[in-house]
Amino acid sequence: xxxxxxxxxxxxxxxxxxxxxxxxxxxxxxxxxxxxxxxxxxxxxxxxxxxxxxxxxxxxxxxxxxxxxxxxxxxxxxxxxxxxxxxxxxxxxxxxxxxxxxxxxxxxxxxxxxxxxxxxxxxxxxxxxxxxxxxxxxxxxxxxxxxxxxxxxxxxxxxxxxxxxxxxxxxxxxxxxxxxxxxxxxxxxxxxxxxxxxxxxxxxxxxxxxxxxxxxxxxxxxxxxxxxxxxxxxxxxxxxxxxxxxxxxxxxxxxxxxxxxxxxxxxxxxxxxxxxxxxxxxxxxxxxxxxxxxxxxxxxxxxxxxxxxxxxxxxxxxxxxxxxxxxxxxxxxxxxxxxxxxxxxxxxxxxxxxxxxxxxxxxxxxxxxxxxxxxxxxxxxxxxxxxxxxxxxxxxxxxxxxxxxxxxxxxxxxxxxxxxxxxxx
Numbered sequence: 001x002x003x004x005x006x007x008x009x010x011x012x013x014x015x016x017x018x019x020x021x022x023x024x025x026x027x028x029x030x031x032x033x034x035x036x037x038x039x040x041x042x043x044x045x046x047x048x049x050x051x052x053x054x055x056x057x058x059x060x061x062x063x064x065x066x067x068x069x070x071x072x073x074x075x076x077x078x079x080x081x082x083x084x085x086x087x088x089x090x091x092x093x094x095x096x097x098x099x100x101x102x103x104x105x106x107x108x109x110x111x112x113x114x115x116x117x118x119x120x121x122x123x124x125x126x127x128x129x130x131x132x133x134x135x136x137x138x139x140x141x142x143x144x145x146x147x148x149x150x151x152x153x154x155x156x157x158x159x160x161x162x163x164x165x166x167x168x169x170x171x172x173x174x175x176x177x178x179x180x181x182x183x184x185x186x187x188x189x190x191x192x193x194x195x196x197x198x199x200x201x202x203x204x205x206x207x208x209x210x211x212x213x214x215x216x217x218x219x220x221x222x223x224x225x226x227x228x229x230x231x232x233x234x235x236x237x238x239x240x241x242x243x244x245x246x247x248x249x250x251x252x253x254x255x256x257x258x259x260x261x262x263x264x265x266x267x268x269x270x271x272x273x274x275x276x277x278x279x280x281x282x283x284x285x286x287x288x289x290x291x292x293x294x295x296x297x298x299x300x301x302x303x304x305x306x307x308x309x310x311x312x313x314x315x316x317x318x319x320x321x322x323x324x325x326x327x328x329x330x331x332x333x334x335x336x337x338x339x340x341x342x343x344x345x346x347x348x349x350x351x352x353x354x355x356x357x358x359x360x361x362x363x364x365x366x367x368x369x370x371x372x373x374x375x376x377x378x379x380x381x382x383x384x385x386x387x388x389x390x391x392x393x394x395x396x397x398x399x400x401x402x403x404x405x406x407x408x409x410x411x412x413x414x415x416x417x418x419x420x421x422x423x424x425x
Contacts, residue, residue: 139209143189271298
C-alpha cells in the first residue's frame with residue numbers, strides 16, 4: 001500500500017503546525033496538466049529522462065518527430081519516475097489516469113517518501129484545448145475523476161483496511177469570479193466534494209484561482225478578494241472537512257502575510273504560474289516562503305525547465321536557506337553548461353524579473369497578475385562574475401566536510417556548483 005513508508009508531507013505538516021517558525025517547506029511537482037491542455041501537456045522534448053526517447057510512429061508524409069514537438073506519454077511517465085527517484089519533492093500531483101498507471105499498477109510510491117496525489121476536479125477554466133474558448137467564459141464546476149477511482153482505480157473502493165492502492169490525496173480547485181450565480185454554484189460543488197471526501201476518508205488540498213474573467217476588481221486588490229473568500233468559505237467548515245493546505249496565486253508580501261498570520265493552522269501554499277525566467281521561479285519561492293508560505297506547487301515552471309532534476313534541486317536549496325535565488329540561477333546555468341544543454345535564455349536575461357501570467361490560458365485575454373513587491377536581482381549580483389568552482393576554496397570541518405556556517409555567499413555558490421556538476425555531469 002502507498003502508506004507503508006512515512007511520507008515527508010505528513011512529517012512536514014506536523015512540524016509546521018507544531019511550530020510556526022519552522023523552516024520546513026513542502027514542494028509539489030504538478031504533473032497533472034493533461035487534465036487541462038491535452039496532447040501538449042507533456043511539454044516540449046528538449047528535456048527527456050535518462051532513459052531517453054520512446055519510439056513513435058509517424059507517417060513520414062504527414063509528420064516528423066520534430067514537427068510533433070512534444071513528449072509522448074511514455075516519455076512523460078519516465079520523467080515522473082525520475083523525479084520520484086530523486087526524492088526532493090514531497091508531492092507528485094497527477095491526473096487520475098496517470099495515478100492509476102504509476103501508483104496502483106506500478107507501485108511507484110510504495111518505497112518512496114513522496115506522496116502521490118491526483119487532481120480531483122477540472123473546472124472549465126482549465127479546459128485549455130487548442131482552438132477552444134472555454135477558458136474565456138466564467139468558470140463552472142466540473143469533475144472528471146471520482147474519489148473512488150483515485151483511491152482504488154474502480155468505481156467502488158474497499159475502505160475497510162484504511163489504506164488504498166492509489167492516491168489518498170487530491171487537489172480540489174475553485175475559481176471565484178465575483179459573479180453571484182457562478183460563485184454560488186462553485187461553492188455548492190465544493191461543499192458536495194468536501195462531504196464526499198470526509199465520508200470516504202479522502203484528504204485534499206484547496207486551490208483558489210483568481211477570477212478568469214473580468215471581475216471589476218483592480219489587480220492590486222485581488223489579494224483582498226481571494227483572502228477574504230478563503231476565510232469566509234472555510235469559516236463554516238469544521239476540522240474534519242478542511243483542506244490540508246491552500247494553493248493560491250502569490251499576490252505579494254502584504255497579502256501573503258495577512259493570510260498566513262490570520263490562522264497559524266491554515267498552511268498556505270503558492271502556485272507557480274507561467275514559465276517566466278528562472279529567476280522569476282527562484283525568487284517567487286524565496287519571497288513566498290519569507291512572507292509565510294509553506295508550500296509551492298510548480299507545474300509549468302518545472303515541466304518547462306531545461307533540466308528538471310537540476311531545477312528541482314535548486315528549489316530545494318533555496319527553501320533550505322542554503323543558496324540565494326541569484327546564486328541558484330548562476331549555479332543552474334553552470335550545470336546546464338557542464339551538461340552541454342543550451343539554456344532558453346542567456347544568463348543575464350535569465351536573471352531578470354518578468355511579469356508572469358498566473359492563469360492556465362496564458363493568452364492575451366487572460367487575467368494577468370504581477371507579483372507585487374518583487375524586484376529585479378540587485379545590480380551588483382547580476383553583474384558579478386561567477387565564483388570559481390574548480391577547487392574546494394571554502395572552509396571545512398575537521399573531517400573535510402564543508403563548514404556551511406563559515407561560508408560566504410560566494411563560497412556557498414561555488415560549493416553547490418561543483419557538487420551539482422559532479423552529480424549530474
